[in-house]
Amino acid sequence: MSARQWSLRVAGEYLQRDASTMSRYENGEYPLRRADLVALMTLYDVADPKQRADLEQICEDAWQRDWWDNHKDDFGKDFIDVPWLESRASHLRAYQHFLVYGLFQTRDYASAVINELKFGHESAEQVA
Template identity: 45%
Template sequence: MGKRGRATLRAQWLGHLLRDLREANGLTLKDAAEYLQRDLSMISRFETGVYPIRRGDVMALIDLYGVEEARQREILLHLATEVWQKGWWDKYSGQVDGSLIDLVWLESRAEYIGAYSIFPVTSLLQIRAYATALIRAADPDAPVESVERWVELRMSRQRILDGSVQLDVVLDEAALRRSVGGSEVMNAQIRHILTAAERPNVDIRVLPFTVGAHASPDGGFRLIKMADPFPKVAHVEGPGGSLYVESAEAERLAARYDRLRESALDPDDSIGFITALGKELA
């Protein structure tokens, strides 16, 4: 979970938008560099997101690129502000992978999060003891202090549920049955899921084993929808790290998620299922 140098997702988005505008106007990196009176290599780093561009430079470039429509200018300048804006999560940036910081930033801006979890229970619904047991199992040699910081970040992320974000979760039965931290922890985790389901902005559905083959046999994923200027994003996490996809690929995963929801039990039956499982495991 250590830090590595990388471009942030928001810096990459802004850079891609500026590159598209430059190319649409038939301008080269050299043209943009001469206009801003900067090195050509710096313009390239702006466009790849390796070095976040300042708002003043964005204003100059969108003038150069002939962006006159007020809404488009607002979107670009808003994103330029987001690139440099600090959040509570930045204090963890030296202790966790940068892709996780991207995820926390996305969650903080989300209006809707859809999560399909085969295992474990989605992180936004985990209790502290469950999260601690997961992290220790994945990295048994991690220092105690590091584990505590990682768990603290995970718990802090859950504060978004106190706001207006809509959390929609499809939990595979496997996520509920695989014991993490022992029976006491699992019982507490199941009770927490039932409590979370009482929130008006949380929808939980169970995908039982009896469904058999389903729409996502190759793993879980998240969908994150934000207000303009941000696109819909799908997040897929695996042993090799995190992957963020947009556009057609995100829409493909959104369609997959819809099929998973259709196959899952409805919210009332899901609560009944989880309640019965809790009694079974008690």
């Protein structure tokens, strides 16, 4: 059987971990320990040194505590993923399906959007 076809149960047996722990690892609910990562890279025949180093760096970063760790109870467990990912991002992409992104708006387009929203607080001079 190829390593890519191995089940969560087989990988868990290899690490001597139960299925619930493996599921938490797989779902990102709990960070993987370095020794388990090294064992899994061996199991799955990850031989490329750069790929191994990159995975080890991700594993190390997952254990790092940052400012948002003190606020996870305020926002829920899903909040943690966003700042963690953003802090490691190398590019920023924005998608707005209702409006053209601000930097790409023409004066006429922006005026039309403001006038359509009709907040009632804007004078013609402010819109222009």
